[in-house]
Amino acid sequence: MEMLPEWMTHLEEEDVAFIKRFVLASGSLKEVAGVYGVTYPTVRLRLDRLIQKIKIAQEQTEQPYIALIKRLTVDEKIDLDTAKVLIRAYKKEGGAE
Template sequence: MANDWQELTRLTQGEEIRVERVKMTRTGIALEGEFELPPLAQITSEDQIFVMAFIQANGSIKEMEKVFGISYPTVKNRLKRIADQLPLTESAPPRSNKSEILEQLSAGEITADEAIRKMS
């Protein structure tokens, strides 16, 4: 399956593509519509391989130096170049720390119920 994505990436040469049909192999159910590829599937196959290797190396730049035979700055620059192509993921808002919540509670800025909700 990974080779299929790499071949598709090579064939499209960076052109934007849309998937119009998705079939689940186990059930045979197919969905039709217009689906955008996930961001990682939109980067070049070489960059996909680099990202997979980085993950398998547990984020170790030293390991990436060994695997690819490149310098530390080259690994960092390539990771930055790839990261610049990918959108930031949305994440949950940061959770307040307990001392901040307790300060808000003592200052009367929030109720006890709000403090409990924020801490859970």
């Protein structure tokens, strides 16, 4: 059994399903919107959030705490202002170079 790329291990099952639909739709956001029964801007927002998650996953190995805070923000578990405060405090305490 092959291992998944590191960035994929941080994605939720619904994110992987979205990627699959996107690929099967040949990258057509309009077609994906039709499949999900939502508007184009809704699908675009979801894709943008997925892109952010993937970028954060790539940073995970270098700065795991900051990547966690960013991931919580993208998943809307914490707000942007709280994330900024946490990252700033972490850096101030010497947690990141």
